[in-house]
Structure formats: structure tokens, C-alpha cells
Amino acid sequence: MNDIEQLFTNNPLNSEDILQKVIELGIEYLGEEWKNVDKSQITVTKIIGGQSNHMFHVSSSSSATPYLLRIHKQGQSQFFTDVVNFAIFSERGLGPKLYGFFDGGRMEEFLPSKTLKPEDVINPEISRKIGAAFPLYHSIKVPVSKSRRCFQIMKESLKGYIDLGGREYPIFPTKVSYSDHPMTISPEDLLKEIKLMERWSMELYENRLVFCHNDLTCSNILQLNSNNEIMFIDWEFASYNCRGYDLAMHLSESAIIRTASPCGIEINEAFTDDPPNLRPFCEAYVDYENLLKNRTSANRDLEVENLIEECQFFWPITHLFWACLIMKLGRIECNKGIDMDIMARDRLAVYYHLKPRSQEIYEKLKFSK
Known part of the structure; x- marks a missing residue:
């Protein structure tokens, strides 16, 4: 834990030390306007929702520019990635x-906004706005590695699980009702699943490499108060990846609710099997991508269907990703109070439930080539 994180973690937000610190930061990065601000004029408010960082809204009764103070909890490499991406x-x-x-x-502009909730992202109107926002982000060129990080992280997570003593993993009992999965799986067989999905995705979507958010849950989407437009935030896990993986990550996570229950999440099976936001989301993506590239679609309906299929193909891969990561985290007990095993088992159950659909898409597209 660095010094500033310790300061904001161990002291009340109205303490002399914290008030002095936010004044110093204001002077250093915003200049003279913060020089004459008195501690009695300052309000520091914690913003709830950050999983990888602490966020505070710093304002005053003076004319000094308010700001959002973001204190990182993640490692140095993720901090560096986040700052570079944010600056771009x-x-x-x-x-x-x-x-x-x-x-x-870092210090950033405070934008009055609403953080979206699970019920928001399945609303067709909002889902269209999210779908329309994606192509612009995907079109950005960023000077980072072009390797597909999702599969690399899965393999690293699985290795970490093994190094921490993990062996045969039970996929029973689960909170979801899906039963089309093995009762247990070995790390060796799980690695085979990862490599299989990596091969299939490379064969089908090798040319769909774009810069991806990789963690676009509803808590990372803002709806601005000023114009109701959508903005994506928290890019610390961003990297180049398969486009369909990024879209499927958002869509699959919109079928999940974070809870205070022992497993930490509830997977909506109805939305997993038949997501209500899939079509409006894909329609908006296709329309805005064509607009962005100044092209007229020869067959819009076909483009939409192809994108829906691409999202469906990657959908189980997102659950496989989280299962591998959670299995490793469960070995180090990083989230006390959360039953990581139930969470991982549910993710694996969803993966095996949806895998046949991905296989069907793979075989169909490979046969048609």
C-alpha cells in the first residue's frame, strides 16, 4: 500500500492531513486557483463502486475547479497501463x-454522471447507446502489445492455480441449474479447453484484433448528466484482443448481478440463454461502425447477424476466463467473505453449457470457407 492510499484509508475524509493533501494536489496540478482555498471550504466525498481503485470527489465552496481523485489499488504495471490509456x-x-x-x-475531471446498473444495460435504448460507443474505442490505435491477452491471462491464471497447490477442480454443486458439464476437471483438461478456444477464435476471427476494454461491466459505464451520452471508464485491464471477446464480455456480464451473497454474483440464466440486449446492441454497433468508416452496408441484416454470431461464439470464453482467474484467486483467499469456489464453478458450468453453441458456429463457419 503506497503512502497516499494509506493516508486516505486510515484517516477520516475531513481530517487535517487529508484536507491539506487535496489542497496541495490542487495547487500542484490545477494551479493558482487552489492556492487560497481554506480547509474549511473543502468537501471530500468517497465515490462507491471502484474495485481496482479508491475514488474521491474533491470540491470546495470557492471557485476552484473540483476534481476526481483516483488512488490505485492495483499493481504498478496495471497502473501504468491505465494512465497511458486514460491519457490517450x-x-x-x-x-x-x-x-x-x-x-x-491521478487527478481527473469530475463529470456529473450516473453509473449504470444491471437493469440499465439491458434497456434497449441504453444498450443501443453502448453498442454505438464501442466502434470508436475499437478504432483507436494504442502503442501496446498486439497479442491477444485474454488467452494469455487464462494460461497464467491456471499456472498460478497449479503453483498454489490447485489440483482436480470440482464443478459441483453450482448455484446455476445447468448440468451439462463434467463433475470435475483437471488443470490439464482445462488447459486443453483454453487452447481449443484459442485455436477456434484464431481460425475464425484472426483479423478482428482491436483495442479492447476487457472489463466493461455496468459499473464501468457512465451516463453523463449533461447530455445522457455514454462514456467508458477504468481502462486498467485494456489491451488488444479479439473484438468479439470484448463485446461478449460486456454482454455476458450484463446477465450477472453482484450481490452480498456468499458467492458474490447471481447469474441470470434467462438472460444468458436469450439476452434481451443482444440484437439492439449489435444493430447499433454495425450502424455506427459503418458511419465511422463512411461506408454504406451492402447487407445490414447480414452484418448484424454475423456480429450476433461473433458475440455468441465468444460468450462462453468470457466465463472460462473468469473461472480460471477466480480459481487462482481462491487459492490465495484474496476476497474474504466471498466463496470463490462457487463463483468459479458457476462460471465453468456456464462455459460448458454454452460451448456447444460455439462449436456449432465454428463448424458452420469453417465449413463455409
């Missing part, structure tokens, strides 16, 4: 303005 999006008007960054965090 900020410069292009695709995110809040970056006021400055420092060891352990």
Missing part, C-alpha cells in the same frame, strides 16, 4: 480530462 482517451475527448498523475494515482 482524454486527449481525444473520449474520457474525462486528465489533470495530472502521481505515484499511486
